[in-house]
Amino acid sequence: MNRVEIEEKVTNFLIEDLEIDEAKISADARLKEDLGIDSLDFVDIVVIVEKNFGFKIKPEEMAGVDTYSKFCDYIETKVK
Numbered sequence: 001m002n003r004v005e006i007e008e009k010v011t012n013f014l015i016e017d018l019e020i021d022e023a024k025i026s027a028d029a030r031l032k033e034d035l036g037i038d039s040l041d042f043v044d045i046v047v048i049v050e051k052n053f054g055f056k057i058k059p060e061e062m063a064g065v066d067t068y069s070k071f072c073d074y075i076e077t078k079v080k
Contacts, residue, residue, distance in 0.1 A: 018037065
């Protein structure tokens with residue numbers, strides 16, 4: 001899976017499952033501050049990522065992952 005495919009899937013589940021406004025999604029959008037993702041949303045994200053990408057998110061690996069771009073980077077390292 002390449003970066004474009006990862007970003008498409010991430011963008012789609014942010015819009016479809018978490019009901020985030022597509023206009024707010026950009027590479028440097030901060031997950032909490034700009035996109036409004038809270039701890040309950042994160043639980044959903046863990047399930048969605050496992051379903052779409054086939055791996056479990058480890059909370060300790062998410063330290064420092066605070067933007068859309070960094071989140072896609074994290075997924076990209078896991079699906080290679």
